[in-house]
Amino acid sequence: MTEPTPGTPSVLFVCVHNAGRSQMAAAYLAHLAGDAVEVRSAGSAPADAVNPAVVEAMTEEGIDVSAETPKILTVDAVRASDVVITMGCGDTCPVFPGKRYLDWTLDDPAGQGVDAVRPIRDEIRRRVENLIAELTATPA
Numbered sequence: 001m002t003e004p005t006p007g008t009p010s011v012l013f014v015c016v017h018n019a020g021r022s023q024m025a026a027a028y029l030a031h032l033a034g035d036a037v038e039v040r041s042a043g044s045a046p047a048d049a050v051n052p053a054v055v056e057a058m059t060e061e062g063i064d065v066s067a068e069t070p071k072i073l074t075v076d077a078v079r080a081s082d083v084v085i086t087m088g089c090g091d092t093c094p095v096f097p098g099k100r101y102l103d104w105t106l107d108d109p110a111g112q113g114v115d116a117v118r119p120i121r122d123e124i125r126r127r128v129e130n131l132i133a134e135l136t137a138t139p140a
Helices: 021-036 052-059 075-079 114-136
Strands: 010-015 038-043 083-086 100-103
Touching: 010 021, 021 038, 021 052, 021 114, 052 114, 083 114
Parallel strands: 010 038, 010 083, 083 100
Antiparallel strands: none
């Protein structure tokens, strides 16, 4: 792991449409970490709205993402983040020295029903919980 950045760590989740995986990950991180981590999400080709099956699956977890809107990935969003987590966006994510990049290989919930989205949601939650433990660990 790189040297911790002074202040609150910032995480950017990126997927193609910013309508499924990145929205779930950002919602979980904001919900579980609170103010301990700054959260952003974006997409290389944003959809018009968050996937309804994702909204339903997250509502089951007590997290409302119905008001979220997919956002376009910008160079500024990457530059302002300490950790950039990509989820199938390929080479569209700009790379800056000093940033930590992770690629989470996850099934795409696009076009899937809520039954197919739940296992993706649960895997994202597991990964976000591990990320929080990493980001908020106090150095020995």
